[in-house]
Amino acid sequence: MSDEELNTKISLCDALIVRSGTNVSREVFESSGGRLKVVGRAGVGIDNVDLSAATEHGCLVVNAPTANTVAAAEHGIALLTAMARNVAQADASIKAGKWLRNKYVGVSLVGKTLAVMGFGKVGTEVARRAKGLGMHIIAHDPYAPADRAHAIGVELVSFDEAIATADFISLHMPLTPSTSKILNDENFAKMKKGVRIINVARGGVIDEDALVRALDAGIVAQAALDVFTIEPPPKDNILVNHENVTVTPHLGASTMEAQEGVAIEIAEAVVGALKGELAATAVNAPMVPAEVLIELKPYVTLAEKLGRLAVQLVAGGSGVKKVKVTYASARAPDDLDTRLLRAMVTKGLIEPISSVFVNLVNADFTAKQRGIRISEERIILDGSPEKPLEIIQVQIANVESRFASAISESGDIKVEGKVKDGVPHLTKVGSFEVDVSLEGNLILCRQLDQPGLIGSVGSILGEENVNVNFMSVGRTAPRKQAVMAIGVDEKPSTEALKKIGEIPAVEEFVFLALQLDQPGLIGSVGSILDEENVNVNFMSVGRTAPRKQTVMAIGVDEKPSTEAMKKIGEIPTVEEFAMKSPELAPVIMNFTVKPAERKI
Ligand SMILES: NC(=O)c1ccc[n+]([C@@H]2O[C@H](COP(=O)([O-])OP(=O)(O)OC[C@H]3O[C@@H](n4cnc5c(N)ncnc54)[C@H](O)[C@@H]3O)[C@@H](O)[C@H]2O)c1
Numbered sequence: 001m002s003d004e005e006l007n008t009k010i011s012l013c014d015a016l017i018v019r020s021g022t023n024v025s026r027e028v029f030e031s032s033g034g035r036l037k038v039v040g041r042a043g044v045g046i047d048n049v050d051l052s053a054a055t056e057h058g059c060l061v062v063n064a065p066t067a068n069t070v071a072a073a074e075h076g077i078a079l080l081t082a083m084a085r086n087v088a089q090a091d092a093s094i095k096a097g098k099w100l101r102n103k104y105v106g107v108s109l110v111g112k113t114l115a116v117m118g119f120g121k122v123g124t125e126v127a128r129r130a131k132g133l134g135m136h137i138i139a140h141d142p143y144a145p146a147d148r149a150h151a152i153g154v155e156l157v158s159f160d161e162a163i164a165t166a167d168f169i170s171l172h173m174p175l176t177p178s179t180s181k182i183l184n185d186e187n188f189a190k191m192k193k194g195v196r197i198i199n200v201a202r203g204g205v206i207d208e209d210a211l212v213r214a215l216d217a218g219i220v221a222q223a224a225l226d227v228f229t230i231e232p233p234p235k236d237n238i239l240v241n242h243e244n245v246t247v248t249p250h251l252g253a254s255t256m257e258a259q260e261g262v263a264i265e266i267a268e269a270v271v272g273a274l275k276g277e278l279a280a281t282a283v284n285a286p287m288v289p290a291e292v293l294i295e296l297k298p299y300v301t302l303a304e305k306l307g308r309l310a311v312q313l314v315a316g317g318s319g320v321k322k323v324k325v326t327y328a329s330a331r332a333p334d335d336l337d338t339r340l341l342r343a344m345v346t347k348g349l350i351e352p353i354s355s356v357f358v359n360l361v362n363a364d365f366t367a368k369q370r371g372i373r374i375s376e377e378r379i380i381l382d383g384s385p386e387k388p389l390e391i392i393q394v395q396i397a398n399v400e401s402r403f404a405s406a407i408s409e410s411g412d413i414k415v416e417g418k419v420k421d422g423v424p425h426l427t428k429v430g431s432f433e434v435d436v437s438l439e440g441n442l443i444l445c446r447q448l449d450q451p452g453l454i455g456s457v458g459s460i461l462g463e464e465n466v467n468v469n470f471m472s473v474g475r476t477a478p479r480k481q482a483v484m485a486i487g488v489d490e491k492p493s494t495e496a497l498k499k500i501g502e503i504p505a506v507e508e509f510v511f512l513a514l515q516l517d518q519p520g521l522i523g524s525v526g527s528i529l530d531e532e533n534v535n536v537n538f539m540s541v542g543r544t545a546p547r548k549q550t551v552m553a554i555g556v557d558e559k560p561s562t563e564a565m566k567k568i569g570e571i572p573t574v575e576e577f578a579m580k581s582p583e584l585a586p587v588i589m590n591f592t593v594k595p596a597e598r599k600i
């Protein structure tokens with residue numbers, strides 16, 4: 001596709017898989033409108049993907065870093081030998097009806113020195129093969145460990161030593177700002193006269209005009225190029241048409257086996273990314289091993305909910321600039337990877353106050369972009385490191401609070417939580433200990449501790465059919481100040497909240513929307529039935545575990561229309577539904593489910 005066509009169609013896609021020929025520019029991410037979740041590069045080089053744009057848009061970039069390594073190395077050797085023996089030129093001359101045996105006398109490889117520039121996966125495989133041809137191998141790579149080179153009989157040397165002593169130079173470094181045009185007039189002048197250059201890395205690492213000058217001056221005897229600064233190169237490109245240059249159209253990875261390999265590797269990475277798993281070949285996100293992700297999953301939800309809770313307590317106008325996240329754990333710091341947790345706190349802080357989609361990929365960038373500095377502290381607890389974490393605490397400094405009791409002694413908004421039986425709980429607000437599940441939404445009330453208050457609030461919510469899933473009271477001392485934390489599945493009406501605020505003992509209160517996903521399924525079904533004036537005589541929800549499969553049983557006095565039933569089936573989060581036993585009181589599902597065991 002052309003760039004224009006890609007930019008038009010990308011908004012229909014959740015994932016994009018490319019090779020080096022597609023320019024995945026910032027415009028692609030902007031045209032995607034936030035739908036593009038992952039870009040898969042079916043190969044190694046990701047210089048054709050605007051990584052910063054991908055990160056800013058929360059789009060994961062994954063590549064297939066290993067499957068085409070051998071193919072590229074074999075192509076490098078093919079170019080090395082074909083160049084040394086003038087295979088391409090001789091082939092063309094015979095096909096042109098000539099028989100020029102004297103013109104195409106070549107050079108031997110045995111005993112010659114090959115400098116491998118970039119001793120990574122491909123460079124290493126080229127070195128192995130070139131040793132088999134009897135060549136002496138040196139390598140230059142500022143980041144490669146010397147022992148890996150020694151293990152295959154290669155000597156790591158400085159850049160200048162490599163280019164000054166080599167008879168052949170083979171390029172295998174990525175195109176980065178520091179490698180761009182690294183072979184230029186200045187460096188060609190340092191080379192052994194008659195040196196031969198192979199490039200199966202990226203065209204951009206060579207100053208192509210300088211290479212033409214070096215060829216014409218005889219500094220460089222020959223060059224064999226698979227990659228070019230502009231691909232495909234213009235037809236009248238001087239370098240490509242130079243008689244001492246052998247060229248191929250970026251074929252390094254083009255073998256049947258390599259393409260099957262990168263295809264499988266990238267398909268698995270993209271499917272994993274779309275499932276929300278973190279990819280082992282992520283290029284622009286910290287890689288969190290699957291086992292860490294599984295262990296931290298309940299804490300991930302806790303971290304996001306605490307972030308959402310804290311930011312909703314901030315009174316309007318006081319910007320969130322300084323946030324501190326504290327982890328209390330019996331694990332040693334090195335045994336607890338908190339990057340994911342920090343990202344989820346960031347998600348919780350930013351998403352309720354913006355339209356930005358935050359994930360592990362762009363969390364740090366998004367926080368920085370909004371001027372939010374997130375610091376982390378670890379408290380090492382005694383005890384068993386069985387649980388990864390005991391407590392997560394989120395503090396927002398230098399802000400006003402909509403709920404004064406959330407301000408701690410240090411003057412910050414402070415909320416604290418832990419995971420109990422796999423369920424995230426709020427355990428502290430400001431200086432008040434509470435204990436409330438964070439599965440639904442939350443109402444916080446501060447009141448003078450006295451009997452009957454819980455009943456008053458409960459009945460106001462009951463009148464509105466708001467399901468209370470948890471309620472707890474934290475107090476500083478009996479009959480003194482207390483904070484009541486109430487977990488509710490639905491958002492109470494403004495009137496109900498006003499009534500709660502008017503209870504004399506209630507000194508302040510706040511409603512906090514914490515629902516992370518599947519908002520309002522109960523409301524969605526209820527409103528479809530309401531539209532048909534179908535009376536709901538009971539509704540109960542059973543869940544095997546928080547955020548897992550949910551079964552909702554709804555008793556109705558009238559039989560809804562087929563249209564209404566179809567609408568219910570079309571609610572995205574409804575996976576199946578049935579109307580049963582119409583001869584009895586019509587019930588959408590003819591079984592009640594036992595609500596999951598709860599303390600309350
Ligand atoms: N022609 C093709 O079809 C083809 C196929 C595969 C890879 N490639 C290209 O080859 C490059 C290397 O692939 P790889 O899989 O070996 O990558 P790699 O990351 O395994 O190896 C790259 C090596 O370059 C080194 N390096 C980085 N900067 C350097 C510098 N300034 N000087 C010297 N070395 C430097 C790194 O330390 C690393 O060891 C890729 O970036 C890709 O662009 C091309």
Ligand SMILES: O=C(O)[C@H](O)COP(=O)(O)O
Nearest residue numbers: 019020021043044045253
């Ligand atoms: O970086 C790579 O993997 C190679 O350059 C292969 O690129 P391709 O997928 O366009 O062949």
